[in-house]
Amino acid sequence: MLSRPDEQGKFGKFGGKFAPEVLMTALEELEEAFNRFWLSEEKSFKQELGRLLRTYAGRPTPLYFAKNLSEMCGGASSANGSGTNGSGTNCGVKSGGVKIYLKREDLVHGGAHKLNNTLGQCLLAKKMGKRRVIAETGAGQHGVATAMAAAVLGLECEVFMGTEDIVRQRPNVFRMHLLGAKVSPVDSGSRTLKDAINESMRDWVTNVEDTYYLIGSVVGPHPYPLIVREFQRVIGRETKEQILRAEGRLPNLVVACVGGGSNALGTFYEFLEDKEVENKEGNEAGKEVELVGVEAAGKGLETGEHGASLCAGTEGVLHGMYSKLLQDEDGQIKQSYSFAPGLDYPGVGPELAYLVDSGRVKMRAATDEETLRAFEVLSTKEGIIPALESAHAIHYAVEEAKRRAKKAEKVEKVAKEQKQEREENLIVVCLSGRGDKDIFSVEEVLGGEGL
């Protein structure tokens, strides 16, 4: 089922179009174009994008069974399944336990889920006859993904990036240059993602006639939150197919990190309506697939230095949307903080705010320190260096897996006596990106000690 925002672009009370008058016509045109090329029955746009995703971006990405990680958490004791690329059969965990699967968006060309969205939007920009795209970037991943899509589709590209982030994510700045994009430093405000968005909007206001503003997450004025969600839904669509093939059932828990919310919504969307025990008989029916987003707790939620708009924010208007924000009593936007630049943002997408408000999605937060441990664990146990953003989700998944494994142990004793088989807990984590971009900042945090 496709949930659509209302006429005004609102999900419940969240969303809307709080944009300068200069942009309103452009937003209407964007909505029309998106309806025509994506939401209608028109096939050619979807075919063209599908081909790019397959042959250029490297989709579908694998759903990988993280055996070592699962074992470390006390689950999946006898799993025989190694990684499945969606083609494996039931991994055959004899006595149940907890199994962690990773949706490998880190293997998308460019190293993050961001390219799913930028290919879609660049294609849309081209159809709309725009010659130039602009984008904001925090971690640099969206900037890199925009530069790639613009290069392959023959569009001029300029990326706005806070000067603080330019220092933190140097490798991505080089990559954007190599890809032929212009990187424009933003030296106002907190010099991070929020200010890069401000600057992009200012550029768009000025060049709206030939320029397409390519937002990198499910944020901004309507129709952007809808557009980005639609282009990221491919993550969840593949995940669902793959987990059904591998395990014959839906997962119990799906976890993703949340900056603006695009990898989370993209992953969650296909599971919103689902019950976890679908396709399995003899179980209590009707329990939903648990969906958990993980925000940046930075130095700790109690310190005020974090990026957790949903866990700790209040409602207000920023960047064209009514959503949850980090702000003071007057309504001035506070500086967010996280060592993961992609989560260092004082707002969040309106649809996610709506889903959290309605209770369907639960939110948690992981501190820098907890995240760093998860970063190390995944690197050493599975040979995968995650993006710092994604490592937030890994942290929660690992803690939750341990908790569930412990609980399962207790239940098992009872189950043995009653000669019942118990079910393992299936956890899917969206590994939204790889951590190559972060190795220098991690080295700095670790003080040169290395892992």
Place this chain on the structure above:
Amino acid sequence: MNLEEKFGALKRKGEKALVGFVTAGYPSAEATTKIALAMLKGGVDILELGLPFSDPIADGVTIQQASERSLRAGMNPDLYFEVAAGIKKVEKVCLTYYNLVLQRGLEKFVSDCEAAGIKGVVVPDLPVEEARPLLKVCDRYDETDLIFLVAPTTTEKRLAKILEAASGFVYVVSLLGVTGARETISSSVSPLIRRIREQERVGGREVPLAVGFGISKPEQVRKVCGSGAADAETDANADGAIVGSAFIKIIEQGLARGSEGAGDEEKMLREIEEFAGSLKRETLVA
């Protein structure tokens, strides 16, 4: 006087309105009062006082920096209304972003405006589609209008919607871009004004039109306010001109001149008054 009455009174005298903008609290709350008085002495008819927001997406670098400095110096909504109330004998307009209105509460914000003698509120990130709640509150306060913006990209359909809701005056955005001084006046102004007047005629309701964004020189004010007697092609014949960044620039320069950031206040105030005077002269069209 409410805003429409003010425009009317000027018109009867053969004048157009000079609307002068400054960011409240830049560089300090006390300075704002003095700066405002200098602007009025020079001939500013309507004073637009900016209530600074942390993320002003419609503003260019001049007003951005003024906003940042003002906020660092402690400007906040309570203080803002205090400062505004202290500036008397002039029609005032508040320019701010929607989140500040929302967090104070729409009702409280508008009643604070009215108490401080603020006759209109301009909210650049509140298009007509989202304006209903604030509009409803403003409708209950006779003396405070919600001022809408119209841009060169505004379609006829949107224009009709905006004019239906508009009161006080319409803020005509002269160009595609953010606030900030420009060298020339955009060629889109004249046709845009004609387009709005035509729609107003159809709608049967005339709201004054004031042109802003990019106006920083007397000759630009002349083009915006000119009745077409001199040059029918380029004269826009608007009802007023709005000048902002150019005033901020004078304050900026004054601050830079002074030692230890204290600035050369007297000279700066004199310059502001003279500059306002040079702009005002161009609005005496009759």
